[in-house]
Amino acid sequence: MAAPNAEQKKRTGLGALASAGADEDFSVIDAIGGPRGVVESMLPGVLFVVMFVATNNLNLTVAVSAALAVIQVIVRLIQRQSVMGALSGLIAVGICLIWAWKSHEARNYYMFGFLTNTGYAVLLAISLVARVPGLGLVIEFIRQLPTERFGAWFHDWMDDKALKRAYMVITALWMGLFLARLAVQVPLYLTDHVAALGVARLIMGIPFWALAIWVSYLIIATPLHRHKAAAKAKADN
Incomplete structure (x- = not known):
């Protein structure tokens, strides 16, 4: 079987954040x-x-x-x-x-995006109210799949105050991104400005996603690196 190429090995999206650390190279691209x-x-x-x-x-x-x-x-x-x-x-x-x-109606091409952005914003808002950051759950799930001892996995990162605080911040950041998309695009949908809606969707798509990932990396890189280092030291002792 052929070895996976470099493209296949690279994690994307939140997976890239899960493997990030302060001493590792991170590429937004x-x-x-x-x-x-x-x-x-x-x-x-x-x-x-x-x-x-x-x-x-x-x-x-x-x-x-x-x-x-x-x-x-x-x-x-x-x-x-x-x-x-x-x-x-x-x-x-x-x-x-x-x-x-x-x-x-051409404008309904964008309806699915409205629904997904609304759904994500609501879920992240609920996680913030519950003080269990949604982005933390996703990133930690990707980083170390809790196949057993779920409680230990959960408390491992939730009890790290610096890491939890960083996850709370980026959860609020991503919720803001989804809400910003809705705030700009829904009025264009309601007024049937299809071309303007399409341009707004493109600008607030990949570029905003890249910015959110980059800022998220800057926020969580150091506490996540320290958490990984502490876990490694504990395992070695």
Whole structure:
């Protein structure tokens, strides 16, 4: 079996934060999927906006956007590269396109994004109220899967005050990101400004995601590194 290539070994998104430490290199570009991942994530949305504004033909726009999303997955398969990101993107784009096509309204291409952003914001808000930071749960789950002794896993990082505080801060940061998207984009949806909505969606998509990951790294890198070092020292004794 062939060894996984460098692209497959690199963690993206919150997975990149889970492996971060103050003494380790951290690349925002790698964390958001590399140049290719950025292009593949943004291209369907760009094409949808450009096609609809240029042709005002929703059926043609949906057909071309769907074809592009499928082609991206096929290319990955032909090149024998990881297709998980492309497949998840295909599913998300597929839901958006079907929603727009079935409703006969181009602006409904963005409805799924509104729902997911609302859902994430609500879940993170609940976690902050409960004082169990949602981003901490996700990152620690990725970092060390609690297959057994869940209580020990939970208290291991929750009892680290500096680390928990950092996780609370980035949880609030990400909740703010989701709410900001809604605050800007929902009024554009309600007033049927499809082109402006598409541009706002693109600007507040990958660029905002990259910024959130980078700021999150700056906040958690030192306490997470210290937590890892303390755990290693305890294991060695």
